[in-house]
Amino acid sequence: MDDHHHHTSGRDGHDCAHAHDHAARAPEALARAEDDCRARGERLTPVRRRVLEALYRTHRPLSAYDIAESLPPEEGGKRLSAVSVYRALDFLMAQGFVHRLESRNAFIACPSHHAPGDVIVFLICDRCGGVDERQSDELRGALGRLAEANGFEPRSRIIEVAGACAHCREAA
Ligand SMILES: [Zn+2]
Numbered sequence: 001m002d003d004h005h006h007h008t009s010g011r012d013g014h015d016c017a018h019a020h021d022h023a024a025r026a027p028e029a030l031a032r033a034e035d036d037c038r039a040r041g042e043r044l045t046p047v048r049r050r051v052l053e054a055l056y057r058t059h060r061p062l063s064a065y066d067i068a069e070s071l072p073p074e075e076g077g078k079r080l081s082a083v084s085v086y087r088a089l090d091f092l093m094a095q096g097f098v099h100r101l102e103s104r105n106a107f108i109a110c111p112s113h114h115a116p117g118d119v120i121v122f123l124i125c126d127r128c129g130g131v132d133e134r135q136s137d138e139l140r141g142a143l144g145r146l147a148e149a150n151g152f153e154p155r156s157r158i159i160e161v162a163g164a165c166a167h168c169r170e171a172a
């Protein structure tokens with residue numbers, strides 16, 4: 001019954017625990033994305049890589065425009081267009097490296113490897129904008145039974161929960 005892995009990242013109890021955690025994981029996660037692409041015969045092009053890096057630099061969800069603006073201009077001083085960013089995001093989502101938060105129309109880098117059919121729960125803090133991604137086998141089972149009882153075939157299994165994170169609640 002102990003399925004509450006809230007803020008396992010917050011071991012130092014610091015306000016920016018999730019940000020630190022993301023930054024620390026970024027090189028490792030990028031290397032893993034490279035490996036996955038190679039194994040699947042896909043290419044992590046420079047544009048795709050830059051977009052993924054931009055998402056790993058923060059624990060906050062970013063819109064395609066945020067991403068385009070956060071990236072330094074390419075040689076020749078041209079910024080990446082939002083269209084190019086969207087195209088890269090489509091690839092990154094298809095590979096499971098990035099998720100879309102429907103409620104924010106924004107994107108976030110995935111910290112874990114998923115199996116097909118995994119239920120993903122986003123805990124979205126209204127106060128600091130931080131997002132934690134968690135998985136739950138219990139929810140996976142419950143959602144599977146619910147869908148089956150209704151003859152429903154889920155296309156996505158993403159649950160978005162809005163509220164206040166542990167750090168913000170402590171600070172209050
Ligand atoms: Zn994920």
Ligand SMILES: [Zn+2]
Nearest residue numbers: 125128165168
């Ligand atoms: Zn918060």
